[in-house]
Amino acid sequence: MHGHHYNQFLISATEREVAPGFEATKHGGWILYKNGDLPLLLLQTLDGKPLGCILGLIIDTQVSVLFKGPVIIPILSSDSCAAKEMAIHQFLDRVGGRFVCIIADGDLQRLYLDAAGSLSCVYSNQHGIMASTPELILNEKSYYSDMDHDLVAKLDVSFHGWFPGGVTPHKSISRLLPNHYLDLRSWRQVRHWPESKIEMTTSAEWTASKIADNIKASIRAVTNARKAYLPVTAGRDSRMLLACAKAELDRTKLVIFVDIKENVDQYIVRKLESIFGLDVDYLPIAYASLEERDQWYYEVGHCVGGRISEIYPTLRKLDHKRIIMPGFGGEVGRAYYWSAKDTRSTEITPEELLRRFHLPPHPVLRRALRGWLAEVSELLDTFQLLDLAYIEHRLGAWGGPQTYGQVKFTDHIYPMLHRAIFKDILSLPPEYKAGNCLPVDIIRKEWPELLNVPFNKYPGIKGVIEKGKKIRRLPSKISRIIRGY
Structure with a gap:
């Protein structure tokens, strides 16, 4: 292990060997290992039943406070999965901060990010682990053998490159993108926002x-x-x-x-x-x-x-x-990825998106962004799509x-x-x-x-x-x- 891993985390269904300094707590069927002083808050229903937990600093902007104690979601433990999902999404839409949210409640087994993924998370279906960074998932040998060296070289990360589209330097590891949750039963990313078209403001x-x-x-x-x-x-x-x-x-x-x-x-x-x-x-x-x-x-x-x-x-x-x-x-x-020739209906392809990111049209990135565009192209106009691209792929x-x-x-x-x-x-x-x-x-x-x-x-x-x-x-x-x- 080369990093200090301060304020980092690892989540697994089974006990793992972790570096010194990590503390373990259990939430449903998941074990959360955390290092540092990030707050860990329990998530509960109105009738006091455990729903999961939140790791990180989370702000209730309606009353301008950082949450300190158990976080109550306004649902009952007996409510349906659909009702619980709606309440969780409404809660996440009204809070700010830097956090991850783990839901461990019956058929709802999920991990959510804050609005921009600022407490970022990667995961491996192969290893059954979610973590802050790949080094917490892979041992020293596999950290190098699992790396896509061609992609790393083409992106020139030391200069200006980065990995959009949920891609990471490692073949067995993906990044959870903002506005998606990780379904921990299927280990698939699922978009939860936006769910419908966003209308223009009148003022x-x-x-x-x-x-x-x-x-x-x-x-x-x-x-x-x-x-x-x-x-x-x-x-x-x-x-x-x-x-x-x-x-x-x-x-x-x-x-x-x-x-x-x-x-x-x-x-x-x-x-x-x-x-x-x-x-x-x-x-x-x-x-x-x-x-x-x-x-x-x-x-x-x-x-x-x-x-x-x-x-x-x-x-x-x-x-x-x-x-x-x-x-x-x-x-x-501020129209960061826009072009002067864009209209609301300008077609954005994976290649065009990568050009605006100033990243090479590598086939791994093209494939990832093709899937991303399929999620949002029918919901958003071109300008909104490019702004969402900044949120999810840049931030x-x-x-x-x-x-x-x-x-x-x-x-x-x-x-x-x-x-x-x-x-x-x-x-x-x-x-x-x-x-x-x-x-x-x-x-x-x-x-x-x-x-x-x-x-x-x-x-x-x-x-x-x-x-x-x-x-x-x-x-x-x-x-x-x-x-x-």
């Missing part, structure tokens, strides 16, 4: 206000329980979260990673700090050694790489008692796994990752999202003065000079993205 401004209220509820729940960190940059998403956190700044410290040479993020954050009197920690970037990078890749299952694998030791400087609240998820509302298969390389330093909760927020975003008009209107409208509602500072650019002549530098660097950037195809 984008009203919908933006609802989204802001949900973000604020998550931030308030976190800061009511513990002090927090909020990462800030020059971008729209972090500014939007800052606006939503305005009332909680007495318990929230802003934080930014800084390099030796000042960049636009540092420049804009210093502007915000000086104008609004913000409390900002400037953390000098600490770079990982080769040994630390190697360990990080094991902790994330060799599923994702990139710059975070180089700079994650910077998080050591944080107070581990605080929760960090990154801005993951804002891209869902679920790229964002979630990488968190395991960082949580040993501090707990993570992502205020944007909530199914009610995603449903509202998918209901927004295409032109509204393409125009980056959502973050601006939320900032205007919550803290309009923040709009006086520009996003992602220097003001004046310095901004013109920096834009020219970016244009000159563009050809080399494009060549790096397409190399190896």
Whole structure:
């Protein structure tokens, strides 16, 4: 075993040999092994019967609290499976956080994720195990022999690649995607959201206000329980979260990673700090050694790489008692995978989806995405489909796994990752999202003065000079993205 496995888990129907530090509890016919201090909450019916458990940090955004005790689902133990399923789905639609939910009740034997799979889970039908990462399922020898080395090389994970479509680097292991549950009787993924078409909102401004209220509820729940960190940059998403956190700044410290040479993020954050009197920690970037990078890749299952694998030791400087609240998820509302030529009926093929992911058209990925497209093509228009692709394949298969390389330093909760927020975003008009209107409208509602500072650019002549530098660097950037195809 190479990773530390802090705040990781393994679930099996039989006893397993696990690394030191794991604690075991039994839930129905399943044994849950967990390492670290992730909360474990029992799940019960109204009449007090066990229904399963929830592992992780879970937020009730209706009352802005982190759940602490047993979680009660409003059903009776004698209710039908259909009634229980409906109640479970309604419950999961109204909560945020970073968690997995295990249902162990008669014919309902399932594992659910949070809305974006931020406490990510892989599984193996062959081994009968669910776990945080492949290393907890495979021994050292099979970890390498089971790896699809051709696919790993083609994806170039150390540069920018990752594994969409439920695929992992290992042939016998799959990833559970967000909005799906794992049926533990058949070991199949089953989609549970969206179940029907998502209609366009009649008022984008009203919908933006609802989204802001949900973000604020998550931030308030976190800061009511513990002090927090909020990462800030020059971008729209972090500014939007800052606006939503305005009332909680007495318990929230802003934080930014800084390099030796000042960049636009540092420049804009210093502007915000000086104008609004913000409390900002400037953390000098600490770079990982080769040994630390190697360990990080094991902790994330060799599923994702990139710059975070180089700079994650910077998080050591944080107070581990605080929760960090990154801005993951804002891209869902900003037309991230759209093309200027798209219409509501543009056909999206597996090959086209991979092109937009900047990933090669490998047959394993094409096959996985063909199955995914068959699930949603009749439910969603092209714009909604591409936004859902970001939620499930980018957040679920790229964002979630990488968190395991960082949580040993501090707990993570992502205020944007909530199914009610995603449903509202998918209901927004295409032109509204393409125009980056959502973050601006939320900032205007919550803290309009923040709009006086520009996003992602220097003001004046310095901004013109920096834009020219970016244009000159563009050809080399494009060549790096397409190399190896």
